[in-house]
Amino acid sequence: MIIVLTGIDGSGKSTAARALVASVRARGGRAVVVSNHAGRRVMSLAAASLGVRLPDRVADAVETLLRVVNVLVSHLRASRFDGLVVMDRHLHCQLALRHAKGLPRGRFLPWLMDRLPQPDAIIHLDLDPAEAHRRIIARGTDSENLEDLAAFHKGYRELPEYAGFLRIDACAPAAEVAAEMNSRLASARTD
Numbered sequence: 001m002i003i004v005l006t007g008i009d010g011s012g013k014s015t016a017a018r019a020l021v022a023s024v025r026a027r028g029g030r031a032v033v034v035s036n037h038a039g040r041r042v043m044s045l046a047a048a049s050l051g052v053r054l055p056d057r058v059a060d061a062v063e064t065l066l067r068v069v070n071v072l073v074s075h076l077r078a079s080r081f082d083g084l085v086v087m088d089r090h091l092h093c094q095l096a097l098r099h100a101k102g103l104p105r106g107r108f109l110p111w112l113m114d115r116l117p118q119p120d121a122i123i124h125l126d127l128d129p130a131e132a133h134r135r136i137i138a139r140g141t142d143s144e145n146l147e148d149l150a151a152f153h154k155g156y157r158e159l160p161e162y163a164g165f166l167r168i169d170a171c172a173p174a175a176e177v178a179a180e181m182n183s184r185l186a187s188a189r190t191d
Contacts, residue, residue, distance in 0.1 A: 002078050002117065003185065004090040007125035008152045009144050010132030011170045012177060016125060017088045019178035030083025034074040036090055038063035038097075056101045060094075067094050068112065075116055092122065092161060099155035100148065123181055124162070125170035129153045 003020070005013045017033045024031035039062065054062075071091055078085040091109050098105060129149035136144050156162055168180050 001083075001185075002085045002087060002119040003181075004087045004092070004119040004122045005125060006090065006092050006096070006122060006156065006165065007127065007170060008129065008132050008149050008156070009142075010135040010149070011125040011127040012135075012174060013125055014088050015174045016170070016177045016181065017086045019174045020086055020181050021084070023178050023182060024084050030081070031086065032077075032081055032083065033086045033088055034077055035088045036067055036070040036074055036093075038067035038070070038089075038094065056103060060098060060101065060103055063097065064094055064109070067091065068109075071112075071116070078117070087119070090119070090122070092156075092159060095159055095161075096152060096155035099158055100151035121185060122161070122165045123184070124156065124165040124167045125177065126167050127170040131171065 005017055007013050014033075014035070021031040021033050067089070068091070071087075074085075074087055078087075091113050095105060095109055129146060129152075132149050132153075133144065133146045136142060136149075166184050168177060168184065170177060172180070
């Protein structure tokens with residue numbers, strides 16, 4: 001089973017992925033987290049330290065390349081793993097970022113998404129951008145501004161695929177979010 005987690009920065013995707021995997025393993029199941037990062041944090045920190053801002057198209061090209069490679073590797077790993085695979089981010093994240101930056105959707109990412117094995121569920125961790133911004137500031141490892149988070153939040157909602165996402169309120173602690181994910185996945189399996 002493949003589960004994809006989406007959501008804006010600060011929504012708790014990585015934390016929820018680890019909590020979900022831990023809960024499956026605690027019940028004796030097999031589960032693994034694979035990350036499909038695009039290098040945004042590294043690029044933004046490097047650009048900030050150099051006092052430059054990468055043009056949106058250049059940043060998108062680099063992020064898309066890194067995310068596509070990570071997604072392909074993750075799907076290869078998933079094909080060889082007998083258990084639950086939780087993908088922390090996917091190509092939907094890149095499409096939402098493009099929308100947030102006012103860039104075109106393009107044809108390649110939707111084409112690739114149609115050809116990859118379809119996830120059993122796409123879980124979107126929904127969080128108000130102001131709360132996500134507070135969390136990002138509190139962890140102190142990267143920086144995002146509220147305006148960009150709000151645009152990213154809107155970008156997800158305007159994806160054609162968004163209607164099929166399982167949406168979970170990400171305001172709760174990670175253990176509660178994981179419990180809600182388990183409950184929603186159990187319901188999805190019986191439908």
